[in-house]
């Protein structure tokens with residue numbers, strides 16, 4: 343179990359981490375998601391013991407690892423870390439790199455452990471190669487095999503897919519899902535890409551400016567973002583401003599120009615009473631066109647302001663009331679045309695504007 347409580351780190355007068363707390367049960371895969379500079383790597387470095395906190399505590403299985411008074415060195419924490427650049431030793435062969443931390447085992451046990459790990463990472467044929475003879479994806483697998491060799495209690499990964507091409511990233515996401523299930527290690531994984539994280543994380547922890555903005559299992563977080571910022575990160579890029587929001591039947595209603603638009607509820611913790619207007623945010627996959635839209639409790643019309651062909655679909659800029667946003671549609675439309683779409687009020691995330 344990893345417990346981070348009240349963790350604060352000041353660098354150059356700034357709070358890079360500010361009173362941050364995380365409680366992670368054994369075996370959980372948690373992904374820290376957030377933009378560049380929000381403090382993700384600093385958090386990993388603190389957990390690894392490569393840096394010391396200014397306040398707060400880190401405990402592993404109940405034992406204090408970092409606090410203002412105590413710093414357990416990295417090699418005594420049972421933690422391993424995989425870095426963005428893999429950091430493989432260039433003069434060593436893959437088998438030796440993976441077996442490096444296993445000097446305490448006899449030769450036969452060490453060789454067995456190394457070959458098990460190479461098989462697990464599907465690089466069993468590469469044991470005699472040097473890092474320079476491997477592709478980026480293969481190097482990445484070696485780095486993970488090395489990190490798993492000593493069966494650490496916690497595995498830390500800092501943007502491990504960032505140097506791989508798009509196709510390999512997708513493949514590795516699937517493999518991670520499988521791997522993390524098999525090894526049963528507690529995993530703390532840093533990425534700036536919430537989609538990458540949502541494919542294998544038990545929990546997403548969204549960070550912003552050194553603090554946690556929202557956390558939860560990926561499906562909850564993607565379907566109920568608690569702030570405009572998390573909604574943006576989750577891809578809710580359609581923004582509709584509604585004036586005069588007010589309760590209505592089962593939910594709420596507001597005006598976009600002369601059209602009434604329903605929404606289910608305000609996002610968690612956001613008061614409607616004080617809001618003069620509401621920002622409704624929608625994920626593109628919530629919009630329906632044609633007959634499908636008739637079944638939904640919202641039907642909204644917009645005027646097409648511009649269109650752009652984007653390979654088998656069109657990016658259409660729409661004006662609805664005073665709001666302008668762009669959507670992708672699978673059909674051609676022309677400037678000035680009125681385009682109607684539907685969405686369910688339950689799928690909209692609403693925030694005070």
Ligand SMILES: Nc1ncnc2c1ncn2[C@@H]1O[C@H](COP(=O)(O)OP(=O)(O)OP(=O)(O)O)[C@@H](O)[C@H]1O
Nearest residue numbers: 353354358376377378379380381382383384385534
């Ligand atoms: N040694 C340092 N000296 C000065 N500022 C630092 C130092 N280390 C980190 N920072 C600052 O702390 C903030 C958080 O950095 P950190 O590397 O943790 O962010 P990050 O979320 O991991 O970003 P990225 O995704 O770009 O790696 C940044 O504003 C960074 O400039």
